[in-house]
Amino acid sequence: MFAEELAYQASLFGLDEPAVDVEFGGLRRIELDPFTWVDHAPTWLAGSDHVFAELVARLPWNQRQVTMYGRRLDEPRLTWWWGGPAEGPEPLPVLRAAREVLSARYGKAFDSIGCNYYRNGRDSVAWHGDRIRHRLDRPLVASVSVGAPRPFLLRARGGGPSHTFLLGQGDLFVMGGDCQHSWEHCVPKVGVAAPRLSIMFRHDMTAR
Numbered sequence: 001m002f003a004e005e006l007a008y009q010a011s012l013f014g015l016d017e018p019a020v021d022v023e024f025g026g027l028r029r030i031e032l033d034p035f036t037w038v039d040h041a042p043t044w045l046a047g048s049d050h051v052f053a054e055l056v057a058r059l060p061w062n063q064r065q066v067t068m069y070g071r072r073l074d075e076p077r078l079t080w081w082w083g084g085p086a087e088g089p090e091p092l093p094v095l096r097a098a099r100e101v102l103s104a105r106y107g108k109a110f111d112s113i114g115c116n117y118y119r120n121g122r123d124s125v126a127w128h129g130d131r132i133r134h135r136l137d138r139p140l141v142a143s144v145s146v147g148a149p150r151p152f153l154l155r156a157r158g159g160g161p162s163h164t165f166l167l168g169q170g171d172l173f174v175m176g177g178d179c180q181h182s183w184e185h186c187v188p189k190v191g192v193a194a195p196r197l198s199i200m201f202r203h204d205m206t207a208r
Contacts, residue, residue: 017047019046020094020097021044022101024172032179036179039173040165040171040173041172041173048146049146052147052195055146056197059080059115077116077123079115081114081115098201099113106174108140108204110201117197119195121189122189130202138177139203140175141174143174143198143200146170146199147195147196149167149169149196150190151187152167152186
């Protein structure tokens with residue numbers, strides 16, 4: 001039995017004015033194998049609680065459906081997608097700043113933003129690699145997590161030991177190299193969890 005949604009407890013850092021760390025202070029690169037790496041920068045986004053509250057309130061959240069065992073079921077999370085400047089400005093100025101800073105550091109034109117809203121411990125996403133791997137050879141996927149920290153797991157495709165990262169409160173996490181092809185990731189269900197929101201930046205999407 002999973003607990004009902006908990007109220008998110010704001011942090012002092014999260015109440016700052018929203019801004020990204022252009023110096024990437026505290027960033028740590030982790031080599032998962034000779035061809036795969038992840039970057040982790042804790043509290044990269046200042047004012048993350050403001051960002052969390054604004055996005056939860058403003059975005060037109062959608063609950064998609066998937067087919068499993070011949071049945072149409074609701075995905076256990078809410079989603080939203082921004083497909084680039086042709087759709088109008090980003091919902092918050094700090095998201096544009098994040099796109100530009102990430103594009104400059106990683107040499108990729110991050111041109112789209114997707115959000116996943118995990119409302120409680122029942123919301124989750126199963127093991128997978130992002131679909132962008134079917135279009136790009138070695139895509140980068142950057143995410144910023146706001147709200148309560150929640151386990152994010154990575155493992156080699158097909159199973160085996162996993163790496164666990166506790167992401168939330170403005171943490172930046174970038175998956176690079178062969179991560180989408182040779183590894184898979186998930187956000188598992190947990191017994192008790194306050195809300196968390198994952199903001200994902202992808203590149204070369206508006207050219208579809």
